[in-house]
Amino acid sequence: MSEKTAKIKVFRGDEKGGEYKEYDVPLFEGMVVLDAIHHIQATADNTLAVRWNCKAGKCGSCGGEINGKPRLMCMTRMDTLPLDKPITVEPMKTFPVIKDLVCDVSWNFEINKKIPPFKPKAPLADGTWRFSQEDADRVQEFRKCIECFLCQNVCHVLRNHKKEEFAGPRFLVRLASLEMHPLDVEDRLSLIKEAFHIGLCNITKCCTEVCPEHITITDNAIIPLKERVVSRFYDPIAKFWQKLFAKNDVTK
Amino acid sequence: MARLAPNTMFKSGLGTTQRKDNWWLQPVLVVFGLGSFGIYSTWAALQGNHYAFGPYLSPFYSPLFIFDWWHWSPALLILWAPLGFRATCYYYRKAYYRAFFADPPACAVGELAEHRYSGETKFPFILQNIHRFFFYLAAIFIFILSYDAYEAFWFDGHFGIGVGSLVLTANALFLGLYTFSCHSFRHLIGGKRDCFSNCSLAKAQYKTWSIVSILNQRHMLWAWISLCTVGFADVYIRLCAMGIIHDIRII
Amino acid sequence: MNYQTFEHDVIVIGAGGAGLRAAIEAATQGATVGLVCKSLLGKAHTVMAEGGVAAALGNVDLRDNWQVHFRDTMRGGKMLNNWRMAQIHAQESPARVNELEAWGAVFDRTKEGKILQRNFGGHQFPRLAHVGDRTGLEIIRTLQDHAVHQKNIEVFMECTITHFLKEGNKICGAFGYRRVTGEFLFFKTKAIILATGGIGKSFRINSNSWEYTGDGQALAYKAGADLMDMEFVQFHPTGMVWPLSVKGTLVTEGVRGEGGILKNSKGERFMFRYVPPMFKGEFAETEEEAKRWLAGDKSARRPPELLTRDVVAKAINAEVKAGRGSPHGGVFLDIASQRDVETIRKKLPSMYHQFKELANVDITKEPMEIGPTCHYIMGGIRVDAETGAATVPGLFAAGEVAAGLHGANRLGGNSLSDLLVFGRRAGLGAAQYAKENSSIKADTKQLDTCATELLKPFNQKNGENPYEVMDQLQKMMDAHVGIVREEKELQKAIDSLAQLKSKVKNVKAAGDRTYNPGWQTCLDLENMLIVSEAITRAAMERKESRGGHTRIDYPESSAEYAKFNFVLRKKGEEMRVEKEPLPKMPAALEILIKEGTT
Structure with a gap:
């Protein structure tokens, strides 16, 4: 093991405010930022709060801001960061801080509850359904989401403008996964416009930039939903067309 | 406890961030790129002259409409359509909301402390929803510009190739790639479907949607290349028409 | 002492696949359910499951059916499985997988548009329904989104249960604390379903998350329930x-x-x-x-x-x-x-x-x-195959925390199906039990003792650093109770555990009760110690090699040891290891295993 160390500047505080504390941590091969935080926790201060579970980029618990960028601590290798200056580690700033690196993300769970559940079309006689991999591919991309809420954190509609009525990228992705589901027959388009306020998104794509699962949130989920909203609410030609060929229409 | 954190918790305000990389570079480049194109194209469109040379017609002036009752530059009669297409384009929206409106200037970078924001729900930005109609017009332009490119190979009835022929061909090609990689087109051609495998029409739509999806991944690239080619085509023809440079004939 | 009180028919502890499926079922049966999870909803260890869920759908190979799946499971478990659980599991898992599709899960597809199945170790035919290599995520998200729309499920995130309350021999409540505020919680209930997962954190090299500290096994053990097959720890290759x-x-x-x-x-x-x-x-x-x-x-x-x-x-x-x-x-x-x-x-x-x-x-x-x-523990709480009932009335268990289905070794893919099949059955069992039993008034005086125990780490002046003690425990278990075992090493482990026990009594927590990971580690350590001791003691007694348990001093399987499971029981302060004969398998199933299906 090498003798090299790195300096980590960690936010310590709660909802009332806090300060940045600097710690020295020994470096080892393949080390990630979460290892550094764990080292501080085990040796320097047992009370340093951080949320984590799988430490393999699969559960989405350890989101934070590393050198100002929203990232998962378990998937950010120390050797990809400039080590000549202290590494800043902060909680996600869009949500209220509970303590240190842990913030209150409960707002997200409330939004999720408002989404009308999956409603499948009638199954075949044997009680199952048939659809092809091509049909599955598109929604499978959205279902990769690990709910780290980094996209919610970086979205300026929530981060800067505090529009609590806006569903945010995570739940637009979830809505897309339901709306584009090959078996789903529920209609959520009016809600997407009126209740989840898709119009507040100005497609500046930060959600896509930070997604650790590399979901193309803006291009594949939000913009196609915006286009579906246009067809329903802003496009007289599409409306006329839909009336004419109602049978072939599957946008529901 | 509040559901979202108040802005007072951490430092806020335009440009505040803990990011240590050159986050400002991208908006600066966009301001420079779109700004210089905007200035040049406005100037060129207002000129009303030097837009044709031999078989070449500047894309700023195509299709060319000359009316007695119209006293201004003919470019103004048509340019609103491609301008509208680009202004409501999903890529350019991202670029100018970031670079010109700083809303946000870059990811996880602070905005102006207090300003009203309604996204694309109110006038004028609610008009972004008519992007697909501009797409229909832009698609017509692609056919016209392709015809111009074809014409650019015929010098007084004889086939030939000049540098201008190649410039106009490249322009039509890249404008085509930009136009047909449009997000609205991607929706209309098949993205609106939930199920691709249930009938032969759906399967055909799946194929076209897949191709458009691949093009769409490079929409930003096509947007910039085509912006350069269209500007360059006008510059080239203008300079030839003004006699500052000479068109080189390859054949 | 201040605490918040909640009352439900059924409390489910753990919100991974088993806990969520149990909560959904109990709620569907009309019970009011409190779902208590140690982390945020949707972060439980099920998200880590990758390969797939085993179910004999026969979509890829028509030769597959429940009999083959049953046979594979029993042989994979080296015949130490509870045959009835293996049978129920093989028969019901296809319906559980199809049910997930009805709830919105999107599995990979065959060319005919059915659910695709892949090959896996120990399964004779391609049997694992999957979504690339993130099947667990698909399952937990599907269950989570289904559960949040059930009216009578109340979710308690980031709460740790530390004590059970009993009246007579019956369960009547649970006590714990909410991590975000540090406040104490009292859940008054008729039935408790444990779905807390495994014990992987007892070992240094493991594939598990921080939650896997054997909470459920330890809580059940302390409440007087039997633990079984604890020597069988799966080291994933x-x-x-x-x-x-x-x-x-x-x-x-x-x-x-x-x-x-x-x-x-x-x-x-x-x-x-x-x-x-x-x-x-x-x-x-x-x-x-x-x-x-x-x-x-x-x-x-x-x-x-x-x-x-x-x-x-x-x-x-x-x-x-x-x-x-x-x-x-x-x-x-x-x-x-x-x-x-x-x-x-x-x-x-x-x-x-x-x-x-x-x-x-x-x-x-x-x-x-x-x-x-270190990946999984086959052993755990001894349960009834039909209902998931533990040996203490009112206590149920499902998923990794329960024992029986996997015997001496678990087949890949059988865990996700285990969660679904037995999560549902435990939900049914607990809801039924809650219907049949009126609620019991808990003696709330007990709660003061619980609270004092919880706060003890804050009162240690020169106590041990809990992270150091945990590190020592993990290294010790790796060294002496790891993938290959022998008598003298196991004896060393038992000696070390005695020393660690006194250290754990002495661990200290700094700071206050708000989101304090040091305090949480202090509380986890007690559970880790109990399950580590159970693993070591059972491993000591099983003088043969079988499945996940390998003894260099007894390298062969012995026919004698194939006749019983080891059960661990709390007798006063002592942990007793006792033999329980295997339930007798019906002759038809025995023939099935010997001869195969073809």
Whole structure:
């Protein structure tokens, strides 16, 4: 093991405010930022709060801001960061801080509850359904989401403008996964416009930039939903067309 | 406890961030790129002259409409359509909301402390929803510009190739790639479907949607290349028409 | 002392696959349910499951049915399984998987548009319904989104249960605390379903998350319930071995299911040498035959890389011990030479990213370095096969925390189906129990004692650092109770556990009660100690090698030990290990196992 160390500047505080504390941590091969935080926790201060579970980029618990960028601590290798200056580690700033690196993300769970559940079309006689991999591919991309809420954190509609009525990228992705589901027959388009306020998104794509699962949130989920909203609410030609060929229409 | 954190918790305000990389570079480049194109194209469109040379017609002036009752530059009669297409384009929206409106200037970078924001729900930005109609017009332009490119190979009835022929061909090609990689087109051609495998029409739509999806991944690239080619085509023809440079004939 | 009180018919502790499925079922039966989870909803260990969920749907190979699945499970468990659980599991898992589809899950598809199934170790036919290599995520998200729309489920996130309350011999409540505020919680209830998962954190090299500290097993044990089969800990053959930061992180068995092969440092495909007598003649004997199998030839037998996990883990261990290991002490797992780039990235996307981002290895071009990692415990709370009832009235258990289904070794893919099948059954059982039993008034005086115990770490002046004690415990367990065991090592472990016990009594927490990970670790340690002792004591008694339990001093399986399970019971302060004879299997099923289905 090498003798090299790195300096980590960690936010310590709660909802009332806090300060940045600097710690020295020994470096080892393949080390990630979460290892550094764990080292501080085990040796320097047992009370340093951080949320984590799988430490393999699969559960989405350890989101934070590393050198100002929203990232998962378990998937950010120390050797990809400039080590000549202290590494800043902060909680996600869009949500209220509970303590240190842990913030209150409960707002997200409330939004999720408002989404009308999956409603499948009638199954075949044997009680199952048939659809092809091509049909599955598109929604499978959205279902990769690990709910780290980094996209919610970086979205300026929530981060800067505090529009609590806006569903945010995570739940637009979830809505897309339901709306584009090959078996789903529920209609959520009016809600997407009126209740989840898709119009507040100005497609500046930060959600896509930070997604650790590399979901193309803006291009594949939000913009196609915006286009579906246009067809329903802003496009007289599409409306006329839909009336004419109602049978072939599957946008529901 | 509040559901979202108040802005007072951490430092806020335009440009505040803990990011240590050159986050400002991208908006600066966009301001420079779109700004210089905007200035040049406005100037060129207002000129009303030097837009044709031999078989070449500047894309700023195509299709060319000359009316007695119209006293201004003919470019103004048509340019609103491609301008509208680009202004409501999903890529350019991202670029100018970031670079010109700083809303946000870059990811996880602070905005102006207090300003009203309604996204694309109110006038004028609610008009972004008519992007697909501009797409229909832009698609017509692609056919016209392709015809111009074809014409650019015929010098007084004889086939030939000049540098201008190649410039106009490249322009039509890249404008085509930009136009047909449009997000609205991607929706209309098949993205609106939930199920691709249930009938032969759906399967055909799946194929076209897949191709458009691949093009769409490079929409930003096509947007910039085509912006350069269209500007360059006008510059080239203008300079030839003004006699500052000479068109080189390859054949 | 201040505490908040909640009242529900059923309390479910743990919100992974089993807990969520149990909560949904109990709520559907009309019970009011409190779902208590140690982390945020949707972060439980089920998200880590990668390869797939085993169900004999027969979508890919028509020869598959519940009988074959039952036989595979029993033989994989080295016949120590509870036969009835194995039967219920094999019969009901197809319906549970189809049900997930009805709730919105999107599995990979066959060409005919059915749910696709892949090969896995120990399964005779392609049986694992999957979504690339993130099947667990798909399942937990589907269940989570289904559960949040149930009216009578109340979710308590980031809450830890530390005590059960009993009146007479019956369960009547649970006590714990909410991490975010540090406040105490009292859940008044008729029935409790434990779905807290495993014990992996007792070992240093493991594939588990911080939650896996044996909470459910320890709570049940303290409440007087039987623990069973605790000696059977599964070391998954393929964990990452390098870099240090990710040592132990799981590499899905799906890599081998998709055709990945194991090689030693000499480049030999060594698994051909490790086929145990029980499976002789069922596996490919040459590389040529294995290749034909991969190409889809149904007359070819499966490659030996698809032997059960216990066998593969021991083989890797033996290769490394013989000096044929890779540079970082593992062996090579190679998919790059077997499948094209596109297939690998499509079927194993998260493995691709995991290696690319954490180890700078491109698995489409290079082999992975892998070695055994503590992954799962087959043993746990002894339950009734039909209802998931533990031996204490009012207490139920499902999923990894329960024992019986997997016997001495679990087959890959049988865990996710276990969660669904027995999660549902425990939900049914607990709801039924709640209907039949009126609520009991708990003696709330007990709560003061609970609270004092919880706060004890704050009152230690010169106590131990809980993280150091945890580190010592993990290293000790790795050294003495790891993948291969022997009497003198186990004795050392028992001695060390006694010392660690006094240290754990002494651990201290700094700071206050708000989101205090040091305090949480203090509380976890007590549970880790109980399950570590249970594993060690049971391992000491089982003087043979079988499935996940390997003794160098008793390297063979013994017919005598095949007749009973070891059960651990609390007698005063002492942990007793007692023999329980295996329930008798019906003759028809016995014949099925001996002769197979064809």
